[in-house]
């Protein structure tokens with residue numbers, strides 16, 4: 001194996017990005033495949049992130065890169081000579097042998113050339129078929145959504161000042177050779193459809209934590225305003241419920257590990273930055289592991305109500321909002337609350353099609369997540385012969401942990417080379 | 419009771435839940451504003467206080483529950499409870515609380531608040547009244563114990579009058595003195 005041998009990284013979330021850049025920086029040729037139009041993964045939607053309460057993009061970015069204080073992704077992803085980024089791309093087939101994989105990629109149509117788009121917004125004004133997925137999207141370019149095409153898209157093509165749009169773009173197949181494969185396909189936030197007691201999707205004021213994060217984000221649809229999705233009414237009381245779909249043999253048996261921390265992160269943000277909004281958290285255990293205990297203490301001090309117990313019923317209140325009956329197991333009483341927003345801390349589940357991915361690569365899974373080859377070895381990132389995994393593809397994890405694993409992968413790969 | 423549109427489903431609980439809007443959400447702040455109440459909301463319901471308490475096994479509301487009830491705003495229930503008056507003020511709970519909640523002091527604060535509202539158990543009220551009237555709770559009688567110790571039968575220089583005057587002008591006097 002020579003140093004520059006190509007490494008394929010599947011998934012451009014924080015974990016995949018870190019692995020790609022670390023390897024590219026070390027002289028390894030890397031191909032980063034991301035099925036969305038932008039890299040960033042779930043972290044794009046987090047608003048502020050624990051443990052530093054920064055925007056996630058900046059807190060892992062500034063190290064060792066002279067001249068780039070903030071986002072290393074900005075320049076590195078498009079300009080790094082060792083890094084090829086393929087967005088809107090999936091892995092179709094893996095053949096060959098460990099150390100010499102032959103991988104077929106399906107590269108989706110590139111309607112907007114990210115090297116040309118200057119994000120002037122002109123096309124967006126003309127047609128809703130052009131969207132900016134996130135202000136932090138990377139590559140920095142608008143995305144064309146064919147389903148939304150209307151009569152104005154042609155005009156956009158003509159008027160685009162940099163001629164970045166090509167509506168005739170076609171998907172292409174690409175075959176690459178790679179010595180190693182890194183699985184960084186991340187997680188998906190469980191949507192608790194059909195959990196009877198919570199009425200998710202039936203009652204618009206019942207949302208998940210990621211949906212709440214969008215509402216808190218100044219760049220989100222509501223510009224950071226907390227309003228009831230049902231009628232736009234003001235939100236005065238937010239209630240959260242922990243362990244929805246986690247630690248539940250009917251759904252996922254494991255503890256999703258970080259939902260207590262992010263719930264309390266949100267509780268703190270609301271208690272401190274939104275005037276006059278009461279927050280209650282219904283829980284069975286609060287598991288703010290190691291240093292994150294401070295979020296728990298902080299939110300108690302900020303006046304967040306913690307109710308140990310479970311939810312009995314959620315129903316529409318007469319005057320808008322919801323009526324929630326909670327069994328308080330510490331008092332052995334049933335309590336009836338009027339709340340405006342009911343937030344479910346749902347499980348982190350394996351991302352879509354991760355089973356197919358595992359089969360294609362011939363690696364094992366555990367609870368649907370990628371499993372370490374030898375869980376007792378301490379090398380948890382090794383999941384197969386020349387196959388590695390990092391971040392939440394391995395199971396629920398926070399950003400710093402995902403990043404640490406990504407670096408471990410880079411090290412393991414480098415150790416095997418001359 | 420949960421369904422108000424007059425139709426279909428039977429009630430989910432047969433016992434009426436406590437309607438949180440009828441509670442006094444400011445109670446928590448009221449206690450917290452007292453010199454000892456600062457750490458009230460740090461309580462994370464670990465029940466260490468109740469484990470430490472020598473008497474709580476006889477109580478309907480255990481110390482950790484009293485703290486929860488204060489936080490939730492169950493003002494009437496806390497201030498009318500017999501528990502706050504039966505507390506031995508032994509400070510076991512307060513000493514052991516891992517979050518530095520001053521449980522005993524808070525229970526004391528509750529007693530003061532209850533007293534202000536006239537919610538005083540008869541036995542305590544009677545004691546206070548006796549104190550106001552006699553200036554002392556235990557009247558010293560000439561008995562064999564003092565004799566055995568070679569003490570005078572009367573306590574020399576004991577004047578309850580001054581004490582009674584002082585007491586009448588204190589809160590005790592104000593609260594139970596009038597009747």
Ligand SMILES: Cc1cc2nc3c(=O)[nH]c(=O)nc-3n(C[C@H](O)[C@H](O)[C@H](O)COP(=O)(O)OP(=O)(O)OC[C@H]3O[C@@H](n4cnc5c(N)ncnc54)[C@H](O)[C@@H]3O)c2cc1C
Pocket residue numbers: 010011012013014015016033034035036039040041042043046048049050051089090091184185186187188189209210213258262265351352353357390391392393397398399400402
């Ligand atoms: C509500 C909420 C709040 C959170 N808050 C915080 C916080 O404050 N601090 C913190 O540290 N962590 C937080 N987290 C956790 C954080 O989101 C994750 O640790 C982090 O995003 C994991 O990154 P990742 O790269 O492992 O996975 P992901 O972000 O899921 O990225 C995986 C990427 O792989 C792509 N992908 C998946 N499958 C394929 C495929 N087959 N082919 C190609 N691409 C594919 C996906 O499109 C995605 O871009 C929070 C999580 C939630 C749910």
Ligand code: SF4
Pocket residue numbers: 112116117118119120121122123124130141142159160161162163164165
């Ligand atoms: S008009 Fe062209 S340059 Fe401007 S945002 Fe649209 S695609 Fe990008």
Ligand code: SF4
Pocket residue numbers: 242243244246247254255256257258259260261285286287345
């Ligand atoms: S982290 Fe908290 S909410 Fe999430 S599963 Fe574990 S205990 Fe439940």
Ligand code: SF4
Pocket residue numbers: 460461462463464465466467468481482485511514515516517518519521
């Ligand atoms: S010991 Fe302290 S923290 Fe624990 S329940 Fe009692 S008051 Fe709360």
Ligand code: SF4
Pocket residue numbers: 467470471472473474481504505506507508509510511512521522525
């Ligand atoms: S001070 Fe009162 S509540 Fe605390 S342990 Fe002693 S008797 Fe129990």
